[in-house]
Amino acid sequence: MRHHVRQTRENGVGMGRFARAGAMVGALVLTAALALTGCGNDPEKAPVTATSGGPPATDAAPSATTAAPQPATEPLPVSPADGAKSRPVSTEIGARVPGGGKVSTVVLTSKGRTVDGRLRLDGSSWVPSAPLKYGTRYTATVTGTGADGRIYRGTSSFSTMAKPNSMIGSGLYLFDGRTYGVAMPVVAEFSPGIPAKDRAAVQKRMFVRTDPPQPGAWHWLPGGTQAYYRAPEYWKPGTTLTVRLALAGIPLSNGRYGNTDRTATAKIGRSFEMKVDNASKKMTVYVDGALARTMPVSLGKKSTPSSSGTMVVMEKKESTVFDTRDEPDPDNQYVTEIDFAQRLTWGGEYIHAAPWSEGDQGRRNVSHGCVNVSTANARWLFAQTMIGDPITVRGTERRLEPGNGWTAWSLSWDEYVKGSALPVPEGGAGPAF
Template identity: 55%
Template structure:
């Protein structure tokens, strides 16, 4: 079997213990002391070795197991050495142990209406071994399934604020979120441990670290909920995976007080663009947003959204989506005279034609955009709002316990939303 443990959705970094050493002077001082009679021997005792024992699940001949089933391993007096799972034809099934050694997880959803045999061997430090075998069968394809979406794609580059975003249709109820979260796996290289947080309603979950990703980070993601019960009588439709990379660091900061956008690359201000934000009747939202979508050319048709009085239909270039409700950055040559002076848009961030084209060529999906001073707060879930709350608030959305090394974190002001 592969011995690399699964990196689960909740990564834990263990501190190293440091040994203190005495100085040469202290050793010399001890040698100078007059000799004394040796102390009487101290009685010592060692705890008897724990007998090697191994229990595995599912139980032998278990039927109707979910296609997401894991091979549970409970060991006393030793550790799991190997896990081998084969299907009914004798073909080995790929999988890995969880980091905590509690179970073996198949690398992809098992087949429905299929039989499997698992053989687990554990060993003690003394070299004693024990093997257990169990056979089981999986259930048929369920009649009700949860649809899933992963907003991350193979071989793409993303901005430093790109959260791992998973969508569930319908949303996952609170009773099932912990089990689902345990099957959401993220690995980062270099390591940057993070946490999952659920949006109210359970239709989305975000994964992020305390700070923006380091440029060049490799993200490897598996949403392993195919065949997993996501609600009573409802099961995940399929696994999803993606491997992507984080690009350079670029941030956009928009301040309503002076109606300017400042663009920072690797922490350095590279350009300031005049903007026009939402007019008083339709103010822009303030908050930390993320570029979700880019369209070089599109059509805004807002009659259904705003009605006949405020609605319009117009061709737009260099549009970058920030919210689901339509707040965007885009070129708006018709508002050039107002940019830097007054707010006249329907909630978007208007920039000049030249500024919009320049910015469009610079940005990546996942770049952070911070808008301040409009008096209207960004709603949770209106876009990828993972960065619109503090780390302390973000981790409250996890369905699993948070370890102290991630709970007690103060993000650096130089690498988190300003």
């Protein structure tokens, strides 16, 4: 049995339609701020001065000059192909330089204006820093250098499609400019879910950059309604997360298209970890690795056990109401005012003040699945925690269900990377840019 908070969900810029109470939908996001790739000209030699020989006279006539010939250029096929029509606004510019060469510059223009963008680190394509415009003509000029030093150049003009009618809703659980706990995953949400065969293409357009650099990976939940991004370990305190979910116009196999790009840049704060042991009925709290406080708890009784696993604080309410009158068991139906509530699962597990169970805390489990603490301890925790702080519960009768909250950290790294739609290098993937 789980509690339900009798309040509507606060929505950030984004989906606004998901029914699970207490979640935050931020503006959905790429992983890095993108800058225009340099648009240099072909290298040229300085003019050479020709003379007739002998020492120059001070009153000699102006000398004739001839420019050295420019290096010959080879044709370079560019994608999209020249003349292509109805391209998605998520289109990237690609070119394969023969002989293992590399693309050096990409210039994309429309109506006399240059479009900002950046090459992927692997050189596979150039990604515009914002969605292209619907129903617009673009010209791409790509220059590359072959392994043998040859210069390659190609040009392509193409047009984008009209704005589609059928789109997917999307959301990003990250607010721009906020500070989060070390276990805050990047959470992308989709409605309807992304079909399994489309997840690799979608994942390739979800960019995350960390400063200082830390490897990471995406993990899809069954049904494709959510994907998490995390590192092998908790984020380093002080990390900056820059995210872009570049999904506007991305085509899916079900005939839908991504509705918008979402971006956010957020900070990771100090390390604050809560660990609960059912055997001892105690919570230990560590701040930056040092033991800060130990407190007695009461967990869920056998009929309504607490979940074992690593959860994340998703929402904080200084005062709220638990309303369980829709529960099928009459013994579990009640309406109770609650102080210092911190949501851990969508199913209704919280850390909260429970003055009625203070005599049981540290001795026996009497809750409906929540972590009960005294009012004094609940007040202290509430003042210290932030969204994204982890709590690990061990030794209960129930295992945390994937997707019941932000469950990215409840899996080992080896288990976690199995949920990626793309291969994950050993130790985790780096940024795309």
